[in-house]
Amino acid sequence: MIVGINCGHTVSGSIGSGASGILDESNETRNVGRRLEEYLQKRGVTVVDCTNDYAATVNENLSKITAMANARNLDLFVSIHFNSGGGRGSEVYTYGARKLAAAERVCENMQSLGFVNRGIKDGSSLYVVRRSKAAAMLVEVCFVDTASDAELYKKVGADAVVRAIGDAITGEKEELTMTQYDELKQLIAAQNAKLDAMQNTLNKSQNKMIYNYVDKNMPEWAREAVQWCMDNGIVAGDGNGLNLDDNKLWTCVIIYRLASKLK
Numbered sequence: 054m055i056v057g058i059n060c061g062h063t064v065s066g067s068i069g070s071g072a073s074g075i076l077d078e079s080n081e082t083r084n085v086g087r088r089l090e091e092y093l094q095k096r097g098v099t100v101v102d103c104t105n106d107y108a109a110t111v112n113e114n115l116s117k118i119t120a121m122a123n124a125r126n127l128d129l130f131v132s133i134h135f136n137s138g139g140g141r142g143s144e145v146y147t148y149g150a151r152k153l154a155a156a157e158r159v160c161e162n163m164q165s166l167g168f169v170n171r172g173i174k175d176g177s178s179l180y181v182v183r184r185s186k187a188a189a190m191l192v193e194v195c196f197v198d199t200a201s202d203a204e205l206y207k208k209v210g211a212d213a214v215v216r217a218i219g220d221a222i223t224g225e226k227e228e229l230t231m232t233q234y235d236e237l238k239q240l241i242a243a244q245n246a247k248l249d250a251m252q253n254t255l256n257k258s259q260n261k262m263i264y265n266y267v268d269k270n271m272p273e274w275a276r277e278a279v280q281w282c283m284d285n286g287i288v289a290g291d292g293n294g295l296n297l298d299d300n301k302l303w304t305c306v307i308i309y310r311l312a313s314k315l316k
């Protein structure tokens with residue numbers, strides 16, 4: 054597996070650097086991104102660093118990032134960002150809001166850490182997502198300018214975020230995404246329903262109805278014939294009833310019709 058990691062914007066304070074609030078985006082994307090690279094390498098992932106520290110313009114920064122990513126045949130391109138503008142929680146941008154398994158796992162793993170799950174959003178208009186040859190996800194870890202997010206981030210620590218994203222990429226911890234889990238549950242429910250129906254059919258064919266008396270339980274088409282067979286000593290009860298199944302009922306009907314013809 055070969056994965057491109059981009060530590061967001063240029064370095065803090067330079068042209069094209071990230072947002073700052075309680076946290077500094079450029080610093081924290083490097084804090085998380087660099088450790089993420091190590092975390093993935095330890096798990097056998099080939100990591101391509103796609104971080105650009107300095108650029109003359111924002112566009113230059115973005116095109117340099119994409120050039121690094123597209124120079125290799127990546128399985129996945131991951132851009133790490135922190136959000137700003139007021140809000141709470143984590144979100145992941147993919148092209149056309151595609152539900153990439155890794156993206157779903159990032160949302161779930163971040164939620165497990167206590168961050169609000171803002172879900173997968175459409176990143177088609179984001180340069181690095183749109184221009185990436187490989188499947189791409191841009192992770193907004195949390196909001197730099199929301200106190201509760203910044204506090205939670207400091208509390209759980211960058212390493213926990215690294216594990217959340219790293220395990221999402223390798224798919225090691227969570228074998229199934231919630232969507233896959235739901236699909237599987239539906240599939241199993243449908244299979245069970247089919248099995249139940251088959252079992253019912255089987256039971257019906259095995260548990261033959263037995264008729265012991267000429268009464269309302271006996272099919273109407275057979276009653277007259279069975280009564281005639283009893284009256285003429287062709288069938289008789291054994292003390293527990295007549296013990297007739299469907300085949301025997303039908304036999305009584307044939308005998309009765311035959312006798313009527315012969316009269």
Ligand SMILES: [Zn+2]
Nearest residue numbers: 061071134135
């Ligand atoms: Zn950003």
